Amino acid sequence: MLYQTGVILVLISAVCYGFIPIFSLYAYEEGVTTLNFLFYRYLVATLVFFLYLAVRRIKIKLSWNQVFWLFILGGVLNFVQSILFVASVKYISAGLTTLLFYTHPLLVAVLSYFQGEKLTRGTVVAIFISFAGLFMVLDSSLGEVNTIGIAMSLASALFYTGFILLGNRLVKNMDVAVMNSFVSLFTVAVLLPLTYFEGGLGSPLTVKGFLAAAGCGLVTSNIAPFTFFAGITAVGATTASILSNAEPVTTVVLAALLFSQHLTGLQLCGGLLILVGGTVAVLAKKSVKEELNQDYSPKSAS
Numbered sequence: 001m002l003y004q005t006g007v008i009l010v011l012i013s014a015v016c017y018g019f020i021p022i023f024s025l026y027a028y029e030e031g032v033t034t035l036n037f038l039f040y041r042y043l044v045a046t047l048v049f050f051l052y053l054a055v056r057r058i059k060i061k062l063s064w065n066q067v068f069w070l071f072i073l074g075g076v077l078n079f080v081q082s083i084l085f086v087a088s089v090k091y092i093s094a095g096l097t098t099l100l101f102y103t104h105p106l107l108v109a110v111l112s113y114f115q116g117e118k119l120t121r122g123t124v125v126a127i128f129i130s131f132a133g134l135f136m137v138l139d140s141s142l143g144e145v146n147t148i149g150i151a152m153s154l155a156s157a158l159f160y161t162g163f164i165l166l167g168n169r170l171v172k173n174m175d176v177a178v179m180n181s182f183v184s185l186f187t188v189a190v191l192l193p194l195t196y197f198e199g200g201l202g203s204p205l206t207v208k209g210f211l212a213a214a215g216c217g218l219v220t221s222n223i224a225p226f227t228f229f230a231g232i233t234a235v236g237a238t239t240a241s242i243l244s245n246a247e248p249v250t251t252v253v254l255a256a257l258l259f260s261q262h263l264t265g266l267q268l269c270g271g272l273l274i275l276v277g278g279t280v281a282v283l284a285k286k287s288v289k290e291e292l293n294q295d296y297s298p299k300s301a302s
Helices: 003-017 020-029 034-055 064-088 094-101 104-114 121-137 147-173 176-199 207-235 237-243 246-259 265-295
Strands: none
Touching (some): 003 246, 020 246, 034 176, 064 094, 064 147, 094 147, 104 147, 147 176, 147 207, 207 237, 246 265
């Protein structure tokens, strides 16, 4: 896959993930609980993924070792980071929660470095530019600082970092659609008993509530992870996580269009910084690849 194609796929993923708060608001307005919303979201995603595998006649060939790590990816990392992120909002503001959660690009970069991925100066600069831009986009009161809320949000970022790094490793040895199918399946499997003990599955109170959960499943749990892990094979985990900072920009724009929340000048400047940070990361990664290609070209070898 071309590097530019990988960049486009990751950006598509980020835009899709930006729809999560929008779908959530519509669902909560209809009385859907958090666990029910997550359950139906991942249930729809699982059905769509396995339908896709059947239509494309993609054979599922997984070792027990791969199944185990897919369970860790979906039933542990993906599940836990989702719950922690939502729970932290009960203790601290949504702005501070999101800001702390988006420390994951920095965590990915640091952990990727210890795993052997080269950390260029351009990548480091891109991380801090994107993080500064994110702070500006989330132009709101950070609210009262609460240790429990901060710990939950940072833990969510840490689990999501593990999700990205483990997913980046697994996707190299299996089909992207197969991997995402089982991630969704194991997430649903863990959500099912918890939703039951919460008071039973029931069904969303309205058609609108169900469509919000189903739409979230299709856009954010089908298209988003599929394009993300397809693109990450070309751009790498660090650059992919930085490009994913386009997600909050998407959320801010959608909130302005759908809920009449006007963008401030500070938010516009922050969105521009995030885009600049993503561009710097892409150019830095591209230059490293070009240098490696030149070093191992037949001409240099001779």
